[in-house]
Amino acid sequence: MRCFIGIPVPAGPAKALRDRPWPEGARAVPAADLHLTLAFLGERSHGWARSLWPALAAIAAATPAFDLTLPAVDVFPRAGGRILAARAERAPRLLALHGSIWRVLQDAGVAAETRRFLPHVTLARLPAPAESNPVPGPWTLPVRELMFYQSPPGQDGYRALARWPIGKD
Secondary structure, three states, X not given: OEEEEEEEOOHHHHXXXXXXXXXXXXXXXXXXXXXXXXXXEEEOOHHHHHHHHHHHXXXXXXXXXXXXXXXXXEEEOOOOOOEEEEEOOOOHHHHHHHHHXXXXXXXXXXXXXXXXXXXXXXXXXXXXXXXXXXXXXXXXXXXXXXXXXXXXXXXXXXXXXXXXXXXXX
16 A cells, blocks of 8 residues: 555644635645645555554654644745645654654664655645745644555545544643
8 A cells, every 4th residue: 555644734724725726727635635744655565554553653642732834835846846835844843753753664664765854735736837936824734643644546535544643732
């Protein structure tokens, strides 16, 4: 199964982020699928994924709940991109959560990501490369849950296979 670990965007912030006109031809991501990816895992077996869940549950429980600022919506990752996304600040708590997850993944044999972590919430896919035209926010993403998602082949949308509450404030 194709899978990833992320932070879901709750209904209120999802509505606020999607409440705008989209460029012509843009394919908006359904509100229920909005998330911030912490680790893309690619194709993995269900058994392998389940073996990670106790460690991920422990990370979530040990992480204090926090709010993440999304300062603007723009093309991603830069001008000429084909994704419209809300960038997230590289806040210390987010970076700590990301690092803890990747330590577990590396212990499980997952090769470290070579690209710099660029936290964002994908809002729409664009039909062609676009110029930068930032829409200033800010928006707030409450980080209260960690999810293990499946991206079923040939289907739109994601399926939550496991979810863990982020520790108390």
